Amino acid sequence: MHTVVIGNGIVALSTAFRLMQRLGPNDRITVIGPRSRPGSATHAAAAMLNSFAEIEAGGLEHPVDLFRFELSHLATRMWPNFERQIIDHAGGCLPADCGQCTGFGGGGCIDTGTFVINNNAADDLDDENFEAIAKALDDFSEPYEYVSPRSIPNYRPHQGQRAMRALFIPGEGWVNPRLMLEKLDMVVGRHPQVRFLETSAQRLQHGQGAVSGVVLDNGEVVEADNFLLATGASAWDLLQRSDLDIGMQRVFYGVGVSLEIESPDNPHTHCIRTPNRGLACGVYSAPYFTGPHRPTDHILIGASSFTSATPVAHARIGSVESLLKSAMEQINRDFYRASLVRVNVGWRPSSQDGYPMVGRTALRNLIVATGTKRDGFHMAPVLSQYLAGLVHGDPLPDERWNWLAPDRAPLRVLTREQAIAKAVRHQISAAYQHGFVPAKSRMPDQLADTYRSQLEQLHDQVGAIDWGIPPDMLDMYRYGHAKP
Numbered sequence: 489m490h491t492v493v494i495g496n497g498i499v500a501l502s503t504a505f506r507l508m509q510r511l512g513p514n515d516r517i518t519v520i521g522p523r524s525r526p527g528s529a530t531h532a533a534a535a536m537l538n539s540f541a542e543i544e545a546g547g548l549e550h551p552v553d554l555f556r557f558e559l560s561h562l563a564t565r566m567w568p569n570f571e572r573q574i575i576d577h578a579g580g581c582l583p584a585d586c587g588q589c590t591g592f593g594g595g596g597c598i599d600t601g602t603f604v605i606n607n608n609a610a611d612d613l614d615d616e617n618f619e620a621i622a623k624a625l626d627d628f629s630e631p632y633e634y635v636s637p638r639s640i641p642n643y644r645p646h647q648g649q650r651a652m653r654a655l656f657i658p659g660e661g662w663v664n665p666r667l668m669l670e671k672l673d674m675v676v677g678r679h680p681q682v683r684f685l686e687t688s689a690q691r692l693q694h695g696q697g698a699v700s701g702v703v704l705d706n707g708e709v710v711e712a713d714n715f716l717l718a719t720g721a722s723a724w725d726l727l728q729r730s731d732l733d734i735g736m737q738r739v740f741y742g743v744g745v746s747l748e749i750e751s752p753d754n755p756h757t758h759c760i761r762t763p764n765r766g767l768a769c770g771v772y773s774a775p776y777f778t779g780p781h782r783p784t785d786h787i788l789i790g791a792s793s794f795t796s797a798t799p800v801a802h803a804r805i806g807s808v809e810s811l812l813k814s815a816m817e818q819i820n821r822d823f824y825r826a827s828l829v830r831v832n833v834g835w836r837p838s839s840q841d842g843y844p845m846v847g848r849t850a851l852r853n854l855i856v857a858t859g860t861k862r863d864g865f866h867m868a869p870v871l872s873q874y875l876a877g878l879v880h881g882d883p884l885p886d887e888r889w890n891w892l893a894p895d896r897a898p899l900r901v902l903t904r905e906q907a908i909a910k911a912v913r914h915q916i917s918a919a920y921q922h923g924f925v926p927a928k929s930r931m932p933d934q935l936a937d938t939y940r941s942q943l944e945q946l947h948d949q950v951g952a953i954d955w956g957i958p959p960d961m962l963d964m965y966r967y968g969h970a971k972p
Contacts, residue, residue: 489515491879492702494520494689494710495725498530499857499875501672502868502936504574505574505877508679518710519691520702521719525669527799529720532744532834533776534788535865536663536759537564540632540657541604543624543717544764545616550901552843555888556863559870561628564660565870567598571668597668597777601758603640603667605651608686610765611916618765622655632657641756646817650681655830662774665865667706685710689719692730692854699847699854701799714879716855722799723858734849735895738971739858740964743800746790747815748776751826756787760819766918768793769862771814784827789815790936791862795838796958797969803831810922836861841898842971843956846871848878849895853899855879856894900955907956908943912936914959 489512493504496519504519525531539560583816606618625632637643637651643644645651677684678685685704693701693709701709717723722814724739761772770792776786792807808831839859840925844867846857855878857871864871874889882892891899902910915934916924947957950965950972957965964970 489712490712491714492517492710493517493518493519493716493718494521494702496523496525496673496684497528497718497720498669498672498865498868499720499871500716501669501954502570502675502720502872503718503857503875504676504682505577505672506872507745507879508676509573509577510681510876511679511681514735515681517680517937518685518688518712519676519682520685520704520710522688523686527741527833527835528723529744529802529834529860530665530669531741531838532746532791532863533665533865534659534662534746534759534790535566535668536602536662536761536772536774537541537598537600537866537868538660538759539564540621540625540628540630541602541660541761542764542769543621545620547620548624551888552891552899552901553893556843559867563867563870564601568645570869571598571663571671574649574675579669583777598661599775600659600665602657602662603635603643603661603758603760604655604657604758604819605637605640605643605652605762607645607649607651607762607769607818609649609762609814609921610917611920613913614763614765617718617765618653620965621763623807625655625657626959630657631659640760642820643760643788644754644820644822646821647957649817652860653895660759664777667777669970673904678934687912687917688731689726690800691726692804694730694732694851696852698852700727712758714853714855716857717873717878718856718857718875721837722863723837723856730871732851732852734851734940736849736856737840737896738847738899739845740838740862740961740969741796741799742838742960743794743796744834744836745792745803745811745863746832746834747808747811747828748830748832749787749823749826750785750791751787751823752785752831753825754787754820754822754959762818765922767914770855771811771818773819787826788891789819793836793960794860797964797967799835805832812920837864837878838960839898840958840961841900841928842960843899844892845894847889847893858894877923902956904947904952904954904956904957907952907959908940911943911957911959911962912939915939
């Protein structure tokens, strides 16, 4: 059996690794993707292995949201063993500076411990989300403790934006995503039955209910028995170029920016983050281990977010300015002396309904994995196990995976009223994050009324009468890129 994996990001490579573990003597794998990985979401990832720290108020009420959380929680627990499998397969081929001899459980790049802070840099939406995180930790019996913000290592915010509450989640951590991709590149690429083609796929050839081949940039056609499309945000574009209508909703570019800084006076040992806010993951700083010596003076600051219908190659100045300001004011005021090492830009694959699109399609040998937004890296152990099982025809591990089928109609989880209320809250929260200081009058209420009126009009305009537009897709509907 010959399987072609189109894409070489974390989901594609981790699935190739799972398939490699199951190779028979006559099987082979071809991985297609340029080594530079333009726009890879992984390059802008922390990558924080956070499940509980990502919870928002009301975020587990719908069965689909609860299933996604269960997968996320499972992924957190799977990561240490998944990385151990990669290291064991590597033998002695890993580079000496990859840090594989230190970290979680004595092996790997993974480390744990996340501080969630509740400060007053935004508005009381932060309070609600902080309390939702604590409630979920209690409900699922996940270990955590409330701590004094003053006890958090290297947490020295501006006095006006200091946290009044904080909690520590020992089981949620982080990993250097670039090092992990290097490991997978090396381990998968050295297998004699795996071939890497460092180019891009232009289109898929198809007919009689199946894909017959992948046409590459140079015109070469690669034929195979099974095809996995896992190119992230650009998956939709490839399907469009292939004139392949399999009933998939559109995937957009969730443009994210993160900053790698070097701050020798403030080595980080744990993640520090706010709750989600303003339709993004809030503000965070995470250790960015670049070698076996810990703690590190390289720190990742993140993350900005906006949704685009087309790829965006470079970071917006406003995103960089906002991240630097937030990091200095909300995490550590001494970061103003840090060096800016790198500005990362990644395209998070964002489906129209906001949920992953994973599974088989109407074409019998085509499997698609996209729409993971900012969860692709974190979910890689779970997604890769499921995708490899699909290739081999394993029984469905849980019927709820069908909710995430790539050719489904967009899931309409929010009512119109819920979507509008959520969008208003997050837009006002984002305004406070960016320096909004209202006059001593009814200005906040008037602003909320204005937002609400505009959102009502937009819902009427697109025919969203008995369903709600996901708040991070408002502009895509407003400008006609998303179709109801």
